[in-house]
Amino acid sequence: MNFKFTIELVQTGTKASLYTVRLEGEKQSEFDKFLSDSDITTHAEFPALLERIDNIINKHGCQDTFFKLKESRLTDAVVALWRDNIRLYCCRYGNIILILGSGGLKYTRTYQQDPKLLKSIQIMSNVSEKIDEQINNKSIKIIENKFWGNLDFTNE
Amino acid sequence: MNKMKKTKFQLLLQQVPPETKKLVQKQDEIAVLINSILQQKGLTQKEFAKKTGMKESQLSKILSGNANMTLKTISKIEAALGEDIISIPAVKSTLIPQYHAADYKKLYGLIKPHATPERG
Numbered sequence: 001m002n003f004k005f006t007i008e009l010v011q012t013g014t015k016a017s018l019y020t021v022r023l024e025g026e027k028q029s030e031f032d033k034f035l036s037d038s039d040i041t042t043h044a045e046f047p048a049l050l051e052r053i054d055n056i057i058n059k060h061g062c063q064d065t066f067f068k069l070k071e072s073r074l075t076d077a078v079v080a081l082w083r084d085n086i087r088l089y090c091c092r093y094g095n096i097i098l099i100l101g102s103g104g105l106k107y108t109r110t111y112q113q114d115p116k117l118l119k120s121i122q123i124m125s126n127v128s129e130k131i132d133e134q135i136n137n138k139s140i141k142i143i144e145n146k147f148w149g150n151l152d153f154t155n156e
Numbered sequence: 157m158n159k160m161k162k163t164k165f166q167l168l169l170q171q172v173p174p175e176t177k178k179l180v181q182k183q184d185e186i187a188v189l190i191n192s193i194l195q196q197k198g199l200t201q202k203e204f205a206k207k208t209g210m211k212e213s214q215l216s217k218i219l220s221g222n223a224n225m226t227l228k229t230i231s232k233i234e235a236a237l238g239e240d241i242i243s244i245p246a247v248k249s250t251l252i253p254q255y256h257a258a259d260y261k262k263l264y265g266l267i268k269p270h271a272t273p274e275r276g
């Protein structure tokens with residue numbers, strides 16, 4: 001699946017920066033959709049997940065210990081932030097950059113069995129592929145804990 | 157000067173209860189510390205699970221900062237690591253309470269103040 005999107009900065013911390021994805025034509029970014037999903041925001045562990053994100057950008061960086069790794073393909077940057085059965089799918093670039101997508105509550109054994117989770121992962125997998133291409137051809141660089149370059153993928 | 161509008165994330169973060177902040181802070185610090193010690197000692201998660209007698213799934217939750225450990229589990233981990241992962245500050249004790257001079261006078265009433273030289 002091929003999505004058109006832009007990458008937007010959410011917040012910069014002392015250890016890492018948070019970005020998110022906005023699909024072309026959509027009012028909300030993927031992370032804002034996650035934050036607006038009442039199934040997620042009423043989950044008992046949702047506040048703890050928010051605090052984890054804050055600790056990641058301001059205290060510990062995006063250390064791999066906090067994530068479920070290799071959630072999509074072995075070769076891409078897609079990981080999952082989780083708390084109980086909440087899944088927030090992201091693209092992780094070392095310990096310094098996290099692109100937050102969306103996700104949901106996981107009740108199935110695999111994400112492929114849940115259409116909502118599957119779509120979230122497909123979006124982030126696509127984001128990972130496009131960003132990797134731009135990093136490889138040096139159109140995007142990672143300097144300190146920020147992306148530098150063209151983060152608009154709506155003209156692909 | 158206009159203040160920057162807070163994002164939805166920042167607004168929701170402000171609502172996180174203090175006890176949740178404390179819990180996640182401790183879970184994260186413990187997870188990072190144990191992972192660091194395991195790396196230094198060259199131990200895999202599997203090897204460490206075997207050493208502690210814990211299930212790998214339980215250890216995985218601890219190492220990802222998602223477990224609410226009992227003191228018993230913490231002790232088991234510390235014993236297997238050979239290092240403390242939490243410490244409790246020493247309790248300060250004062251054997252002699254600090255009284256003000258007025259309190260001594262009340263207590264002992266009969267104590268006469270030392271003669272003080274007249275100021276001239």
